[in-house]
Amino acid sequence: MFKGLKPIIYGGREVWPLVEGGKGVAVTNHASSGAWAAAGGIGTVSAVNADSYDDNGDFIPQIFKGRTRAERHEELVEYGIRGGITQVQRAYDIAGPTGTININVLWEMGGAQRILHGVLEKTKGLVTGVTCGAGMPYKLSEIAAQYGVYYLPIISSARAFRALWKRAYSKVPEWLGAVVYEDPWLAGGHNGLSNAEDPTKPEDPYPRVKALRATMREEGIPDELPIVMAGGVWYLRDWENWIDNPELGQIAFQYGTRPLLTQESPIPQAWKDHLTKIPEGGVLLHKFSPTGFYSSAVINPFLRELQARSERQIPYSTEQAGDHTATLDVGVRGKNFWVTPHDLQRAREWDARGYTMALKTPDNTLVFVTPEEGGVIRKDQADCMGCLSHCGFSSWKDHDNNSTGRLADPRSFCIQKALQNIAHGAPIDENLMFAGHAAYEFGRDPFYSNGFVPTVKQLIDRIRTGD
Numbered sequence: 001m002f003k004g005l006k007p008i009i010y011g012g013r014e015v016w017p018l019v020e021g022g023k024g025v026a027v028t029n030h031a032s033s034g035a036w037a038a039a040g041g042i043g044t045v046s047a048v049n050a051d052s053y054d055d056n057g058d059f060i061p062q063i064f065k066g067r068t069r070a071e072r073h074e075e076l077v078e079y080g081i082r083g084g085i086t087q088v089q090r091a092y093d094i095a096g097p098t099g100t101i102n103i104n105v106l107w108e109m110g111g112a113q114r115i116l117h118g119v120l121e122k123t124k125g126l127v128t129g130v131t132c133g134a135g136m137p138y139k140l141s142e143i144a145a146q147y148g149v150y151y152l153p154i155i156s157s158a159r160a161f162r163a164l165w166k167r168a169y170s171k172v173p174e175w176l177g178a179v180v181y182e183d184p185w186l187a188g189g190h191n192g193l194s195n196a197e198d199p200t201k202p203e204d205p206y207p208r209v210k211a212l213r214a215t216m217r218e219e220g221i222p223d224e225l226p227i228v229m230a231g232g233v234w235y236l237r238d239w240e241n242w243i244d245n246p247e248l249g250q251i252a253f254q255y256g257t258r259p260l261l262t263q264e265s266p267i268p269q270a271w272k273d274h275l276t277k278i279p280e281g282g283v284l285l286h287k288f289s290p291t292g293f294y295s296s297a298v299i300n301p302f303l304r305e306l307q308a309r310s311e312r313q314i315p316y317s318t319e320q321a322g323d324h325t326a327t328l329d330v331g332v333r334g335k336n337f338w339v340t341p342h343d344l345q346r347a348r349e350w351d352a353r354g355y356t357m358a359l360k361t362p363d364n365t366l367v368f369v370t371p372e373e374g375g376v377i378r379k380d381q382a383d384c385m386g387c388l389s390h391c392g393f394s395s396w397k398d399h400d401n402n403s404t405g406r407l408a409d410p411r412s413f414c415i416q417k418a419l420q421n422i423a424h425g426a427p428i429d430e431n432l433m434f435a436g437h438a439a440y441e442f443g444r445d446p447f448y449s450n451g452f453v454p455t456v457k458q459l460i461d462r463i464r465t466g467d
Helices: 030-038 069-095 112-122 140-147 158-167 205-218 236-242 269-275 301-311 341-352 371-382 415-423 439-443 446-451 456-464
Strands: 008-010 013-015 018-020 042-046 100-106 129-133 150-155 179-182 189-191 227-230 251-255 283-286 294-298 313-315 357-360 365-369
Touching (some): 018 030, 018 456, 030 042, 030 069, 042 069, 069 100, 069 112, 100 112, 112 129, 112 140, 129 179, 140 150, 150 158, 158 205, 179 205, 236 251, 301 313, 301 365, 313 341, 341 365, 357 371
Parallel strands (some): 018 042, 018 251, 042 100, 100 129, 150 179, 179 227, 227 251
Antiparallel strands (some): 008 013, 189 294, 313 365, 357 365
C-alpha cells in the first residue's frame, strides 16, 4: 500500500509537495494554476507570452504592428508584462490568500528580465516564487530577492546547479525556495541535455538527483529545502522509494503533462481529445527548436515535416573542390553551387516531386522545400518579433544589434507562432504539441476511462493515493 505524502512548508505555508509544471504560452494559465493552489499544491502561472483579456473577459490576440523586429519586440514585452500580471491576479483570486502561486519563465525568452521585473513589480504579495529554466539564469536570485519572492532554478544536473550557486545563488541563499531537477530524457518542452549526454541513452534520475543533493549538502543547503523531481512522474507509487529517503532529503514532485487533461486546463478540446491517443514512444526528443535546446513534443505531421525537411538536405560548396564536382541545376539560381554527383541526383529527384526551392542553412547545406513551404518560412522569418533572446530560425538576438550573426535556419520554425496557434484552437496537426514522455499513460490509466476528465482537485486527490 502506498505510504502517502506529508505536507511541506513552502513560503511560510503548509502545502502538498505537488507542483504544477509551468507550461509556456497560454497552456498553464490562471484557471489551472489557481485551482491547483486551491487544492493545496503549488500552482504555477506561465509568464511566457501570457494571455491578456479585454473588459468583456475575451482573449486579446497578440497582433504586432511594429515595422521592425525591435519595435515588435517592444510590443511583445508589453504583452508579456500585461498578460503575466493578469494571469497572476486571476490565479490568486481563485486560490485565495492561503493558496501558493509561483510563476514560470524561460531565461532564454526574449526580454525575460524585463518581463520578470514588470510582473513582480505589480503583483507584490501574490507571487510566492519564480521557477526558471531554459538557460543558466544567474540573475534569477538577484531579481527574486529584490521583490521578496523565492527563486526555484530548473536544472538537469548537479554540475549546472553548482555553477549557478558558485557564481550567484550563494550570495542570496535565503531566497532559494527549491531546486527543480527536470529530467532531460523524460520531461516535456525544452530539455537541458548537455553536450556530454547522449539524447538516445536515458539515464536513471535517481543517481543524478542523489548527486544533486550531495552538491547541495556540500554548500550547506539543508535537506529540508526540497528538490522537485520533474519529468516522467505519473503514479507516485512508482516513486515511493524517493519519499522520506535520507539519501535524497525532502522531495517534491512536479506534474506538467497530467494537468493538461483537467476541466480547468485551458488547452483546446482537440488537444485534450488527442492526449488519450498518444502511443508509447509517441513523444520525440528532437532538436528543431529555434532555441538550440533539445525539446520533447508529440509526434504529429508538423514534427514529421520538420524531420522530412532536414532529410531533404545536401552540403554544397561555392567552388569546385574535392568531391563537389557537379553544378547544382535545380532549386537555386546561378552556377555557384557545387555538390557531389550523388547529391545532384537526389536534388533532381526532390525537384521532380515538387520540392523546387532550395534554402541555405547556416551550415553550408541546402534544404529543399515546396514554393508554398518556402513562402511560409520566409514570411515567418520576416514577421519575427523577438520572442527568444537568441533565435536560430530568424537570426534575432535581443542584444548585439539584434542579430546572431548567423544565417537564418530554415530547418527550424517560428516557435511563438506554433505555440500561440495550438493554444488558441488552430489545428493540432499543423503546430507544435509539447508533452512529456509519459503522455502515453493517458490511454492506459483507468482514471481516464470512458472519457472521464477530472477537475484539478480530483486529479490531486488521485495523485495522493499513489495512482
